[in-house]
Amino acid sequence: MKIRNSQQRNLIAGLMKDNYDHPTADEIYELAREKEPTISRGTVYRNLNRLTEMGTISKLTMPVGPDHFDCRDQDHYHFLCRKCHKVFDTPLEYDGSLNAVPKSMEGFRIECHRLLLVGLCPQCAGKENNN
Ligand SMILES: [Zn+2]
Ligand SMILES: [Zn+2]
Numbered sequence: 001m002k003i004r005n006s007q008q009r010n011l012i013a014g015l016m017k018d019n020y021d022h023p024t025a026d027e028i029y030e031l032a033r034e035k036e037p038t039i040s041r042g043t044v045y046r047n048l049n050r051l052t053e054m055g056t057i058s059k060l061t062m063p064v065g066p067d068h069f070d071c072r073d074q075d076h077y078h079f080l081c082r083k084c085h086k087v088f089d090t091p092l093e094y095d096g097s098l099n100a101v102p103k104s105m106e107g108f109r110i111e112c113h114r115l116l117l118v119g120l121c122p123q124c125a126g127k128e129n130n131n
Helices: 005-016 025-035 041-054 122-130
Strands: 058-060 068-070 078-081 087-089 116-119
Touching (some): 005 041
């Protein structure tokens, strides 16, 4: 039996709610299938994009690896592990002053800024030391 569009969106929204692991679309797809085995990958991707457009979640595009999705709505900075491609929140304080337009950039309008720290997570750093 097929589930309706609104139910599909509620399912995906439910999987993202309070999910602070920055899951990828594929990871959400795996979680969704446990609850609704007939759901398709396309449906999951479409609903994640829809929720992003609605501002319910945000999409994090990374210099390497797949996009990640974030349920936190406060501005914050991320750390990307270049080896396992996991994304972590950092405790760094968000610097709102970076959104002010410098004098030499008159005419520009800054809406947001991103800061991404890249390196190895503790797990991957540990593995690298053992090699
Ligand atoms: Zn790692
Ligand atoms: Zn985050």
